[in-house]
Amino acid sequence: MRFGLCCLFKEEKIAFRTTTAKVLSFLPREEQLAKLSAICRSNAQSLLLAVQTVHRLGIGAFRIMSPLFPRMTHPEVGYTLGDLPACDAIGDLLCATRSFAQLHDIRLSFHPDQFVVLSSPYPLVVAIYRRPGPVGGQVIPGRTPII
Secondary structure (H helix, E strand, O other): OOOEEEOOOOOOOOOOOOOOHHHHHOOOHHHHHHHHHHHHHHHHHHHHHHHHHHHHOOOOEEEEEHHHOOOOOOOOOOOOHHHOOOHHHHHHHHHHHHHHHHHOOOEEEEEOOOOOOOOOOOHHHHHHHOOOOOOOOOOOOOOOOOO
């Protein structure tokens, strides 16, 4: 039997950062991307630490929360990983996470948040969430798909 952990830690000091579209909307695009880049890099570091921690605890699977890259699919403040100033560092961390998970046979999957509503009556909402996943479907220029 393989036990898995879903998204959050109670006793470990592992946290994932976020922001809102409203906060980002007050910033010029360059500052938005700088802020998002710092958050995404921090979250990529936390993801690697999370996968290392589940291995240490003898857990064989980890469900990654969809807001690993906050507001990525937002129609006004969205972005791709290639848009971010720290995209290479983020890519390195994600590749390290993938390698660690593969080496230690840790299954990674994605967990949609409460705002993912495929039955929405609004076509734009459905279209946004039918795109490739926030991490697995992302390609950083010059790299293969990550995680």
